Amino acid sequence: MPRNAEQRQELERRVAAIQGWYHAIDLGDGVVTPGPFCMAEYVREYELPDDMSGMRALDVGCGNGFFALDLEKRGADEVVAVDVPSWTAKDWSPAYARDWVATRSAAERDAIDQRSLRAAFELAVGAAGQGRVRREEVSIYDLDPDRHGTFDLVLCASMLMHVRDPVLALHRMRAVCRDDGVLVISISSPPNLGDADGEPLARFVGSAKQCNFWQMSPACLRDMLQCCGFAPIGEGRRFVLADRPVEAVQAALRAAPVGMSGAAGRWLVVDGWLER
Template sequence: MSPALTSEEIRRRVDELGPWFHNLDLNGVATAPSHFLGDYPRVKWRRFAAAIPDDLSGKTVLDIGCNAGFYAMEMKRRGADRVLGLDTDDEYLAQAAFAADVSGLDIEFRKMSAYDVGQLGERFDLVIFMGVFYHLRHPLLALDLIHEHVAGDMLLFQSMLRGSMRVDPVEPDYEFWAVEQFERPGYPKMHFIEHRYAADPTNWWAPNRACVEAMLRSAGFVVAAHPEEEVFLCRRTVRPQPDGPVYPARRSQT
């Protein structure tokens, strides 16, 4: 850990590392006080924090798409033995490393994509996959890879949702000419965003709730709790289709 910094030194470094998407409280210095979602992600965390065990002693946590490390730090504060945060953005990783250091939390951060988690070669008691799913060109592949390579027990999942929050029962099969189910609001649907949504070119998908739950089940996760509108706490189970599309872990060239 670095020596204790003054508020002025923290503020100066926060400004150098900005802009921030996570509004963190670093010894009284807010990193994104004017966030358009308010005190984000803390305001969201308060709505589902009770779904995560208060004591994570002896547990390992993997935070995929950790951004500035808010959730990784919360898991470490709950006593997790090891917390690893992954992101592909160098700026976010620098923010996360600085925030954890200032907060006195021993967290490891690595530059890695959700598609490359097989390289880690280990499973984690809790995998956090918050705010990443709809930014991926291949979201179901990412879920398959998480199930295949790194999920040991719990998966904390969040996605932007659009459309109906209703979940209709789905038959195991339909005749070729049956089409009415596709028009129901509670049928699993995912909207593809070709250009931009909310001025963000990485917003590729906007699923409804039924779609998220169906894709989680298809990847081998059981929804154990739905503590917040966009948040699902899942448990790893056997994938219903064992021959699902899973890419092998990439190997570095030698």
């Protein structure tokens, strides 16, 4: 049901009161959140199913909730959106995490976490959702089938570049992806990185002051997926995010779980390594 003028103005006021929007999300009636990432322009590059009826989906590193809402609109029965509980829990360098805590009081840190990590998501899902999206606070490294269940579709959109250990992150996503499910993933992948000879190259772009760590050639992402129990599907896609110097060129791939079904083939993560 369309909002009346008063309701629209109230929604605009609530959107404007939140600083640091990440996603541009259409909340209906002409209200769009002011995030710099307008993923509606690129979502087709992920080749998500048009009809997700009967599916349980996981959005890893959900941010403000654009992709979680998109999965819900496609008909998913349930969408679990996960992100870290606080800015200090992000995969910063140790020096940055230490400085973040040292220069802000506990009250200031709590206010930032509530505003940037929770309030924006809750507002977006409350305004545009259909009641089938829920958010959980958990690190990608702590995804656990016993706690979170398993999923028909796991989506990791432009998030792998932000983790210090992408291999372990992929291991944990494999643990919660059903054997007949699919992983959809993207990462920063500039065309001058391994394209000429198809080399599986990763480039470290991190520093002590931010959490953009990795760029990968498509061959690198494919090999990493295979290492972690996934088989890439098709050739994937390359697309360009406008006005994003570090993340500009993205590689998106779909991958199917392989080689890990059944008790005999079950893998465990022990001290960061896969063991049978």
